[in-house]
Amino acid sequence: MPKILIVDDELSMRELLERVFRREGYNVSVAENGTRALETLRNTEFDVIISDVKMPNLGGIDLLMHCRESYPDTVVIIMTAYATIDKAREAFKLGADDFVEKPFDIDELKLVVSKALEKSKLRQENALLKRELREKGRLDSIIGYSRCMQEVYKMILDVAPTSSTVLIQGESGTGKELVARAIHNSSRRANAPFVSINCGALTETLLESELFGHVKGAFTGAQTNKKGLFEAAHSGTIFLDEISETSPTMQVKLLRVLQAHTIRRVGGTEEIAIDTRVVAATNRNLMQMVEEKSFRLDLYYRINVIMLELPPLRDRKEDIPMLAEHFLKRFCRSADRQIDGISEEALTYLQNYHWPGN
Numbered sequence: 001m002p003k004i005l006i007v008d009d010e011l012s013m014r015e016l017l018e019r020v021f022r023r024e025g026y027n028v029s030v031a032e033n034g035t036r037a038l039e040t041l042r043n044t045e046f047d048v049i050i051s052d053v054k055m056p057n058l059g060g061i062d063l064l065m066h067c068r069e070s071y072p073d074t075v076v077i078i079m080t081a082y083a084t085i086d087k088a089r090e091a092f093k094l095g096a097d098d099f100v101e102k103p104f105d106i107d108e109l110k111l112v113v114s115k116a117l118e119k120s121k122l123r124q125e126n127a128l129l130k131r132e133l134r135e136k137g138r139l140d141s142i143i144g145y146s147r148c149m150q151e152v153y154k155m156i157l158d159v160a161p162t163s164s165t166v167l168i169q170g171e172s173g174t175g176k177e178l179v180a181r182a183i184h185n186s187s188r189r190a191n192a193p194f195v196s197i198n199c200g201a202l203t204e205t206l207l208e209s210e211l212f213g214h215v216k217g218a219f220t221g222a223q224t225n226k227k228g229l230f231e232a233a234h235s236g237t238i239f240l241d242e243i244s245e246t247s248p249t250m251q252v253k254l255l256r257v258l259q260a261h262t263i264r265r266v267g268g269t270e271e272i273a274i275d276t277r278v279v280a281a282t283n284r285n286l287m288q289m290v291e292e293k294s295f296r297l298d299l300y301y302r303i304n305v306i307m308l309e310l311p312p313l314r315d316r317k318e319d320i321p322m323l324a325e326h327f328l329k330r331f332c333r334s335a336d337r338q339i340d341g342i343s344e345e346a347l348t349y350l351q352n353y354h355w356p357g358n
Contacts, residue, residue: 003027007037007051020106034058046074048113053080068095073124075116093341125150142178143326144319148311155308160186167303168281170310173358176281184237189277192236195229200245209266218267230263230274237277244282244289251296258302313355320351
């Protein structure tokens with residue numbers, strides 16, 4: 001049963017909200033100002049705090065600041081009869097989960113609380129998953145707490161301990177290489193190399209040399225023996241991005257590697273054993289390509305032992321504020337500038353944008 005703390009200096013408002021949320025099944029406590037609320041918080045953990053802004057002794061904004069410092073997982077909803085854009089912006093900047101204006105519709109407030117609780121639950125689940133992943137590797141670059149990203153984190157945890165080949169599908173810009181690195185860093189291969197190559201960025205001849213290496217004299221300019229990426233990633237992971245762009249000839253060679261776990265350098269005859277995990281990625285529908293005879297069915301089944309589908313940004317818009325804050329901080333550091341935050345108007349625009357290319 002969620003615990004909720006109502007903080008308002010008006011007795012009638014406290015009594016009204018107490019009745020409403022008790023009927024909804026909440027365990028409700030009340031306080032007439034911020035000072036009393038802090039006293040209550042010292043003895044009891046709450047899931048939600050609904051606080052007025054203007055109160056004697058300690059107001060709602062000061063209470064919010066204290067909660068964000070001492071009780072970061074508690075949902076805080078600010079309400080006021082003196083709503084202004086500046087006041088709302090200040091509340092959100094300080095970490096309020098939502099902001100409602102008096103007089104408000106009770107059903108609307110109940111919906112706000114329900115959504116904020118769901119958001120808080122996702123945030124806590126996300127923190128637990130990321131903590132578990134960080135203990136095994138690094139996940140700092142993957143941002144998001146939405147339900148679909150929770151599924152991605154769980155899949156990374158499930159997939160990482162195995163040696164199975166993984167196929168990551170997703171549109172361009174969805175973070176396929178970041179996920180591949182997270183799988184590697186969370187696996188028993190984490191201390192071995194992670195190497196990546198974009199299969200669509202090189203000609204067939206160059207791609208073959210990069211992947212398998214070559215022997216001295218294999219072609220003009222091959223003055224020494226050279227290890228390929230499969231050898232370089234021995235005991236580790238190789239990430240084959242845009243595997244859909246490989247030629248039919250290259251697909252046959254990749255299939256042979258996955259079947260025999262050996263490679264042969266360009267121009268050489270020696271079979272070299274490798275222990276390299278393969279993670280492949282594509283932004284295309286490989287099964288459709290199989291039906292069109294442009295991708296081998298046997299190779300498809302070899303790389304698609306475990307499928308991991310990444311959601312586009314338009315399907316996880318609740319992650320956009322967190323992403324925006326992440327990139328704002330990064331750009332501020334690189335440009336040596338200080339920007340306090342992002343306005344609600346800007347966030348609304350970002351969340352309503354379709355984000356082609358993610």
